Amino acid sequence: EEKAGVPLRPPVVALMGHVDHGKTSLLDAFRGSALTEAEAGGITQTIAAFTVDAQTERAITFIDTPGHEFFAAMRQCGASATDVVILVVAVNAGVQPTTVQAIEYARELRIPVVVALNKIDRDRSASAAQRVAAQLLEHGLQVESFGGDAPLVGVSALHRLHLDELREAVLLQAEMLELHAETEGPAEAIVLEASHHKGLGSLAALIIRRGGLRVGDAFVVGTTYGRVRSILSETGERLRCATPSMAVRIAGMKELPSAGDELLVVPSEARAREVAEYRQLQAELQLLETAGGRRIVRRDQ
Ligand code: GTP
Ligand code: NA
Ligand code: MG
Secondary structure, three states, X not given: OEEOOEEEXXXXXXEEEOOXXXXXXXXXXXXXXXXXXXXXXHOOOOOEEEEEOOOOOOOEEEEEOOOOHHHHHHHHHHHHOOOEEEEXXXXXXXXXXXXXXXXXXXXXXXXXXXXXXXXXXXXXXXXXXXXXXXXXXXXXXXXXXXXXXXXXXXXXXXXXXXXXXXXXXXXXXXXXXXXXXXXXXXXXXXXXXXEEEOOOEEEEEEEEXXXXXXXXXXXXEOOEXXXXXXXXXXOOOEEOEEOOOOEEEEEEEOOOOOOOOEEEEEXXXXXXXXXXXXXXXXXXXXXXXXXXXXXXXXXXX
């Protein structure tokens, strides 16, 4: 899609909300998969991201976040890469602590919110929707039917009800944001998670923020570095290049980076190594300072 000659990028949309309100089920419904079945205890413990309908005007990158209170840092990391939040609220449970936390992230980061009132197969009544809207208002989120900016769409992830309406609402929010793709200059990406893979070594799940990330590019990420050996789409397809907003996995890092680390493409692997080593040194100095400080405190006691 083009607007005044500048290409637009797909929106990066975080599914946020309280534990078991149906975030992963919604993602499953959007991509026609069954991630929830593979989860230990049905609890999301990592951040997953998928670009659906890539290369079309309706492309969206979804980030699934864990609802459990234990994973607050992970939610924050997801929010930092996000253009639009889908706030998932189960109609039968209403607003819960993680719902409130998500409202606060969105407000702080000025990210528009679309409310997905989920599990409407359990309760389709207008009064239930009103009740949740009133609870949201108490926490400063004003939905459209209450005169605010946030669309609220009743859905059922399980029965695949009104998912197109939800998607339209998200795409409309994205359109208003005019998300121009910055394709020039060295690629930048944010790490959502990293893990060791038997065949491929260190693998990092990334969202591309700007530029085009290509196989062969040298990069620094956190305190490690490398050269892009392969780029995989979330369906396992090998790609030569990843463009802004795309969710991909890459192999080629020397060590595992951390969630939240930024990846930056640099002119050469030698340069990447230099920057990474400098950052490692900084981190070690920081650690020494902290340890030293503690020792002094102990001596005083
Ligand atoms: P965490 O990742 O643990 O925070 O949970 P989640 O928000 O990802 O919820 P999840 O998708 O794991 O769904 C929790 C439970 O709700 C599962 O048993 C789902 O089958 C069920 N569920 C999800 N969507 C619906 C729905 O639309 N209707 C009904 N009745 N159940 C649903
Ligand atoms: Na769950
Ligand atoms: Mg989940």
